[in-house]
Amino acid sequence: xxxxxxxxxxxxxxxxxxxIKYGGHTPSILIENSETAIIFDSGTGIIEAGNYINxxxxxxxxxxxxxxxxxxxxxxxxxxxxxxxKDSKKIKIFGPNFTEDSFELQIEKFFASPFIPFSLELxxxxxxxxxxxxxxxxxTIKIKENIRVKAEFNKNHPKHGVYMFSINSNKKKITxxxxxxxxxxxxxxxVEFAKDSDILIFxxxxxxxxxxxxxxxxxxxxSSFEDGINLKKLSNSKKFFFFHFNPNCTDEKLxxxxxxxxGKEIKMAKExxxxxx
Ligand SMILES: [Zn+2]
Ligand SMILES: [Zn+2]
Numbered sequence: 001x002x003x004x005x006x007x008x009x010x011x012x013x014x015x016x017x018x019x020i021k022y023g024g025h026t027p028s029i030l031i032e033n034s035e036t037a038i039i040f041d042s043g044t045g046i047i048e049a050g051n052y053i054n055x056x057x058x059x060x061x062x063x064x065x066x067x068x069x070x071x072x073x074x075x076x077x078x079x080x081x082x083x084x085x086k087d088s089k090k091i092k093i094f095g096p097n098f099t100e101d102s103f104e105l106q107i108e109k110f111f112a113s114p115f116i117p118f119s120l121e122l123x124x125x126x127x128x129x130x131x132x133x134x135x136x137x138x139x140t141i142k143i144k145e146n147i148r149v150k151a152e153f154n155k156n157h158p159k160h161g162v163y164m165f166s167i168n169s170n171k172k173k174i175t176x177x178x179x180x181x182x183x184x185x186x187x188x189x190x191v192e193f194a195k196d197s198d199i200l201i202f203x204x205x206x207x208x209x210x211x212x213x214x215x216x217x218x219x220x221x222x223s224s225f226e227d228g229i230n231l232k233k234l235s236n237s238k239k240f241f242f243f244h245f246n247p248n249c250t251d252e253k254l255x256x257x258x259x260x261x262x263g264k265e266i267k268m269a270k271e272x273x274x275x276x277x
Contacts, residue, residue, distance in 0.1 A: 001169055001277045002032040003199060004052070007045015008269040010179075010205055010222070010244040011072050018250035023271025026072040027178060027244060029201065032059070033147055033169055039064045040165050040176045045271070046076035054081050059089070063143060065151065066095030067178060068162040069106060077107065078116050083123045091129045094141065094151070098160035104131035134163060146170055152193050156181040157221035164193050172277040175237070178203040178244045182223045182231065194235035198277055201269065202228040204242035207257070225261045232266065241269040 007025030014024035026043025205222030
């Protein structure tokens, strides 16, 4: 598996000279497994992931998993170029509904006129795209004999919760957990979900010091750098990436955080960064 980070920023995209080192796109990571591309979240980072896929002739099937429907996790979808390819790439998109509407209908509403000049209907008509709503709190999706994706619901993100994802392939495991407030009541289930990950990617929106100094920051359903380090240890995960950075964190600030919190096994996610398993 090859893991590629295309968007590591939370809440909204940022750009400019203060955001060059870590990048400004909202969440999207891609895991390449020979001809299969698995994408977790479709923030603006998925636009670059789509360009990468279009230049990589080997990839012939794409699986997109959406953790929840906040804009920073779906806003890149209308600009995902493989949607507009006239080729036979199979695209399957999985996500939650959180209301009575199906996941597909909710995405259809997001693509609605007058906000976007084309409909999802049109894209679906011309391409091999299908939508799948998670219909339980724990699901295992068999992608290939040797590739499984697990999705598990967690309630600790306002207002509707979030799905955590992991991918298992050839005895290697990558876990992706973002937009979650890791409190005592859910710690055990999150540790269990992340258990023995080869790579763990985790929501790191603030530090514990910031949480104390700005208590309202802790109410947005995110976790701290310290929570991440604790989760790595408790889950016995090998390599760890801080992820979903606060858009107010300039490169200067993130460099300081990197010096404080990172080490051999603990790294900062960055746009363009790759990790091989
Ligand atoms: Zn987010
Ligand atoms: Zn969110």
